[in-house]
Amino acid sequence: MHVLxxxxxxxxxxxxxxxxxxxxxxxxxxxxxxxxxxxxSVERAFECAAPDVVIHCAAYTDVDRAESEPDLALLVNxxxxxxxxxxxxxxxxxxxxxxxxxxxxxEAGHAPFLPTDRPAPIxxxxxxxxxxxVAVREHCPAATIVRTCGLYGLRGRSFVAAILSRALAGxxxxxxxxxxxxxxxxxxxxxxxxATLASLRPGGIVHLVNAGVCTWYEFAVEVLRAGGLxxxxxxxxxxxxxxxxxxxxxxxxxxxxxxxxxxxALRPYAEALxxxxxxxxAEWTRRAR
Ligand SMILES: NC(=O)c1ccc[n+]([C@@H]2O[C@H](COP(=O)([O-])OP(=O)(O)OC[C@H]3O[C@@H](n4cnc5c(N)ncnc54)[C@H](OP(=O)(O)O)[C@@H]3O)[C@@H](O)[C@H]2O)c1
Numbered sequence: 041m042h043v044l045x046x047x048x049x050x051x052x053x054x055x056x057x058x059x060x061x062x063x064x065x066x067x068x069x070x071x072x073x074x075x076x077x078x079x080x081s082v083e084r085a086f087e088c089a090a091p092d093v094v095i096h097c098a099a100y101t102d103v104d105r106a107e108s109e110p111d112l113a114l115l116v117n118x119x120x121x122x123x124x125x126x127x128x129x130x131x132x133x134x135x136x137x138x139x140x141x142x143x144x145x146x147e148a149g150h151a152p153f154l155p156t157d158r159p160a161p162i163x164x165x166x167x168x169x170x171x172x173x174v175a176v177r178e179h180c181p182a183a184t185i186v187r188t189c190g191l192y193g194l195r196g197r198s199f200v201a202a203i204l205s206r207a208l209a210g211x212x213x214x215x216x217x218x219x220x221x222x223x224x225x226x227x228x229x230x231x232x233x234x235a236t237l238a239s240l241r242p243g244g245i246v247h248l249v250n251a252g253v254c255t256w257y258e259f260a261v262e263v264l265r266a267g268g269l270x271x272x273x274x275x276x277x278x279x280x281x282x283x284x285x286x287x288x289x290x291x292x293x294x295x296x297x298x299x300x301x302x303x304x305a306l307r308p309y310a311e312a313l314x315x316x317x318x319x320x321x322a323e324w325t326r327r328a329r
Contacts, residue, residue, distance in 0.1 A: 041065070043238060044091035044133070046076060046124065047098030051196030052138065055227035056095060059235055067091070070098065076120035086127045093238045095136045096124050099169070103142070106165040107285040113164055118171030125179035134241045135183035136234060137176045141222065141249075142166035143187065146289020152222060152253070154295050155187070155245035163286040173245075184237060185245045187294055190224030190259075192316065194323060199224060199256065200313070203263045204320060207272045217257035217276035222293035223250040223309035224259055226316050233304050242302070247294040250309035262310050266317040 041064045047053040048068025057068040067089040075081045076098050100106065100116040121137060128135040143159035143166050161167045176183050192198035206213060233248050257276040264272050296305050
């Protein structure tokens with residue numbers, strides 16, 4: 041299978057290229073070779089890759105900065121996704137488009153969101169990602185849209201890396217305990233499920249997250265435990281103690297629904313963390329030398 045991965049230098053794209061490369065003919069592209077906001081650049085990428093499947097990971101992902109750059113977020117996440125979708129439709133490539141739990145408003149007390157629930161984003165990033173979903177459905181109706189949450193992996197910025205880095209630097213931690221996420225998700229687990237989806241090509245919306253529900257505080261406690269740092273000081277605090285440009289949903293757990301019945305459900309988040317953290321610590325130690 042010929043697979044084109046956009047955003048290949050990013051957190052998810054890099055995990056995906058590593059996952060797919062031993063089994064498929066994979067072309068991973070990112071800025072500056074591929075700019076998804078430039079039609080000629082996208083068309084060139086399709087000519088090089090002749091893809092059966094495109095896994096579209098490229099995105100504007102800085103949730104706070106998007107509040108002051110909403111047009112740029114919309115250009116990349118909305119129009120850029122639309123351009124990729126148009127090329128997939130024109131060339132008969134199956135599109136797997138990556139989206140987010142932040143398309144939901146996430147009032148506290150909501151049941152985990154199903155793929156059929158109505159999105160209602162509350163920040164500029166969420167609006168731009170929803171615009172991407174709409175553009176993908178309009179231009180490539182057979183595409184599969186995958187929503188995920190709180191990614192972490194060896195590359196890129198993540199909550200897990202931030203917690204571990206600060207704890208290892210001896211900084212006491214304060215983490216919000218009034219925002220519940222389905223579960224932050226290990227990029228390698230998601231990459232494995234995406235590899236399966238690339239063969240199944242189901243279409244529609246699929247929710248793929250590690251199993252479980254936790255607050256960011258509960259998740260941070262598990263990160264410390266898995267990193268052998270259980271004694272490190274950590275304090276739960278309300279969101280209003282952290283002034284950040286973008287509002288976050290109070291509750292954004294995603295129910296896996298059909299993904300579960302299709303055998304695509306990911307393992308519990310604590311299990312994934314306990315696998316990942318030794319790798320992250322080994323890399324951190326190597327760099328510190
Ligand atoms: N990270 C999360 O917690 C999370 C949660 C839910 C959903 N998602 C979604 O998952 C997908 C992958 O996220 P990620 O965490 O892997 O993001 P990431 O690490 O920021 O990677 C995105 C990549 O896309 C590139 N990019 C930005 N603008 C581009 C453009 N115009 N043309 C081509 N490439 C461009 C970025 O390059 P630069 O770095 O140079 O800008 C970066 O290498 C995204 O759709 C994101 O919305 C992420």
